[in-house]
Amino acid sequence: xxxxxxxxxxxxxxxxxxxxxxxxxxxxxxxxxxxxxxxxxxxxxxxxxxxxxxxxxxxxxxxxxxxxxxxxxxxxxxxxxxxxxxxxxxxxxxxxxxxxxxxxxxxxxxxxxxxxxxxxxxxxxxx
Amino acid sequence: xxxxxxxxxxxxxxxxxxxxxxxxxxxxxxxxxxxxxxxxxxxxxxxxxxxxxxxxxxxxxxxxxxxxxxxxxxxxxxxxxxxxxxxxxxxxxxxxxxxxxxxxxxx
Numbered sequence: 001x002x003x004x005x006x007x008x009x010x011x012x013x014x015x016x017x018x019x020x021x022x023x024x025x026x027x028x029x030x031x032x033x034x035x036x037x038x039x040x041x042x043x044x045x046x047x048x049x050x051x052x053x054x055x056x057x058x059x060x061x062x063x064x065x066x067x068x069x070x071x072x073x074x075x076x077x078x079x080x081x082x083x084x085x086x087x088x089x090x091x092x093x094x095x096x097x098x099x100x101x102x103x104x105x106x107x108x109x110x111x112x113x114x115x116x117x118x119x120x121x122x123x124x125x126x127x
Numbered sequence: 128x129x130x131x132x133x134x135x136x137x138x139x140x141x142x143x144x145x146x147x148x149x150x151x152x153x154x155x156x157x158x159x160x161x162x163x164x165x166x167x168x169x170x171x172x173x174x175x176x177x178x179x180x181x182x183x184x185x186x187x188x189x190x191x192x193x194x195x196x197x198x199x200x201x202x203x204x205x206x207x208x209x210x211x212x213x214x215x216x217x218x219x220x221x222x223x224x225x226x227x228x229x230x231x232x233x234x
Contacts, residue, residue: 035223037223044215044225044226044227044228045164045166045172045215045217045225045228046225047222047223047224047225050222050223059222061222095171095172100177102177102178104178104181109159109178110159111159111160111178111181112159112160112219113162113174113177113178113217113219114162114174114217114223115177115183116174117172117173118171119170119171120171
């Protein structure tokens with residue numbers, strides 16, 4: 001079955017860096033765009049970044065643009081999030097999520113949604 | 128920027144009751160792009176509904192989605208104990224956006 005397993009979270013001081021990994025299995029990794037979504041303690045979900053199937057297109061939320069970098073290693077079936085210049089407001093559980101592009105032949109509509117999520121990795125930015 | 132407003136913030140109901148959750152978009156949303164997720168404490172979100180009204184694999188038929196344009200609804204016909212959770216609507220325009228969630232709690 002589809003599995004997404006994040007790792008790399010922890011406590012880090014403001015201004016430092018951290019890299020999250022999301023190891024995948026149970027599906028053809030290169031066939032799906034992948035996202036990072038975060039959730040601050042007691043708050044809602046916030047989209048962070050997306051990477052295309054081949055890894056050539058990357059988009060970021062304004063809140064992390066210029067500081068975070070999303071990447072993927074097809075051979076290792078792993079998604080990454082390099083987080084630099086971390087701030088206290090980056091404290092959150094970070095989820096990797098698979099993006100489903102689902103064409104419904106009956107209606108002709110193409111549906112987009114997050115169909116699988118990892119269990120999350122907690123990042124705490126604190127001095 | 129598209130904003131999704133969910134209401135109410137908290138819904139207090141008894142098991143067996145019907146739950147009606149609302150999600151209003153600041154502008155019209157494509158039929159293809161509206162989804163609902165369920166999140167329980169300490170767990171990752173779980174896909175319930177995509178394309179406004181399509182149930183994801185394994186989702187019980189007591190969950191249903193409806194709506195069009197700017198107004199969307201998630202209905203749980205008869206609440207089971209495992210349904211008490213937070214529910215988020217989500218759309219995909221230039222980037223994915225989530226509502227702030229509705230907490231369904233036991234009365």
